[in-house]
Amino acid sequence: MISPEEWQIVALSLRVGMVSMLVTLPLAFALAWLLARVVFPGKILVDAVIHLPLVVPPVVTGWVLLLLFAPSGPVGAWLEAWFGVSVLFRWTGAAIASGVMALPLMVRAMRLSIEAVDRRLEGAARTLGAGRWRCFRTITLPLSVPGILAGAVLGFARGLGEFGATITFVSNVPGETQTLPLAIYSALQQPGGDAMVWRLSAISVLLSLAALVASELLARRAGRGLHVI
Amino acid sequence: MSFDIDVRKRIGDTDIALTFASEEGATVLFGPSGAGKTSVLNMIAGLIAPDAGHIRVGGETLFDAGxxxxxxRRGAGYVFQDARLFPHLRVAANLGYGGPLDLDAIAFLGIDHLLDRWPRTLSGGEARRVAIGRALLSRPRFLLLDEPLSSLDRARREEVLRAIEHVRDTLALPILMVTHDAAEAERIGTRIIAM
Incomplete structure (x- = not known):
């Protein structure tokens, strides 16, 4: 019922979503921690820039990525010179687009969970002899893990659905950058592509639903059983 | 001299100022809620910085100009008013957070049957005794106790009071305890300071 070609699209989508989530995760956590815990000048501006992909038309985000990662662009030229690689028209480029679009959602979820960690527990850890790093590693990080996981799953789901920035940045190359939404878009353009649209859409909905349920369960876990006595 | 304290701090609209020096034993800060007693403990523990003054304990300067x-690095064994056990760690891991888990050293607390429990399953008195054990196992040079008996029923109060007396008399650690209860202050304090 589902053709090998369609399975390949699903596999590519999962790979793009997973890689973009894993690469974005540490960056999102660092930004979330910065926003939750550090007071610095220009914080509002940094916060706004992180959230830009959420509100700017995705086409614009894709175009900016294209400018940055083109062979003549600042990041693209650097990648070419140092590593001899280009991300244009490659699945790695699709992962970058997904990561940028997912970043604000991941930062939001993680920031909330870091802010929810009771600072008094960190104070208690410090009086027990833990330095800042040990306190972070043994108290702050484990207590914000449910939020980190929820943010990661949400980011993965967002990456799976990425369309506008991806098609602008790395185009719609079957087998390379054609993820689920791009394949659905292509099938819609073809006469007789209806059945494929139905199948791929159903897969998209199921994957997204599973991710959202997982994210919600993790977020609930974050609020349960971790109250301070 | 165990405590040599002279601190000033403005928090919001409240000025907190306290100067005292005490010898061995337990010093009790006694006074109504809102007088800044907990803030003084937080300053001594290093959780908040005084605006001015000095803090010396057992001859070592913890805070002064520069x-x-x-x-x-202060060596405070701080028992907070709200136990503040780490919710993601079992009792054993809470006890061992600040130093090796030496049950013999804290046998008098009667908490060895609680080691596998999660903090959320403990009663108030149990949580308080675990918090005292955790502070003692961090090998502190002195103890700070913030209302260690509040919200405990009579039987639990007696358990925790005995534990504090044991620490005061047998372990001979300098203790600074905050309370608003005159009877507690009388029983524990070798010196009482009104605030």
Whole structure:
């Protein structure tokens, strides 16, 4: 019922979503921690820039990525010179687009969970002899893990659905950058592509639903059983 | 001299100022809620910095002009009013957070049957005794006790009071305890300071 070609699209989508989530995760956590815990000048501006992909038309985000990662662009030229690689028209480029679009959602979820960690527990850890790093590693990080996981799953789901920035940045190359939404878009353009649209859409909905349920369960876990006595 | 304290701090609209020096035993800060007693303990533990003054305990300067040791280097065994056990760690891991888990050293607390429990399953008295054990196992040079008996019923109060007396008399650690209860202050304090 589902053709090998369609399975390949699903596999590519999962790979793009997973890689973009894993690469974005540490960056999102660092930004979330910065926003939750550090007071610095220009914080509002940094916060706004992180959230830009959420509100700017995705086409614009894709175009900016294209400018940055083109062979003549600042990041693209650097990648070419140092590593001899280009991300244009490659699945790695699709992962970058997904990561940028997912970043604000991941930062939001993680920031909330870091802010929810009771600072008094960190104070208690410090009086027990833990330095800042040990306190972070043994108290702050484990207590914000449910939020980190929820943010990661949400980011993965967002990456799976990425369309506008991806098609602008790395185009719609079957087998390379054609993820689920791009394949659905292509099938819609073809006469007789209806059945494929139905199948791929159903897969998209199921994957997204599973991710959202997982994210919600993790977020609930974050609020349960971790109250301070 | 165990405590040599002279601190001033403005928090919001409240000025907190306290100067005292005490010898061995337990010093009790006694006074109504809102007088800044907990803030004084937080300053001594290094969780907040005084605006001015000095903090010396057992002859070592913890805070003074140009000196402000971080909490982890002060050697305070701080028992908070709200136990503050780490919710993601079992009792054993809470007890062992600040130093090796030596049950013999804290046998008098009667908490050895609680080791596998999660903090959320403990009663108030149990949580308080675990918090005292955790503070003692971090090998502190002195103890700070913030209302260690509040919200406990009579039987639990007696358990925790005995534990504090044991620490005062047998372990001979300098203790600074905050309370608003005159009877507690009388029983524990070798010196009582009104605030």
């Amino acid at each position: 000196v402000n040791l971080p909490p982890e």
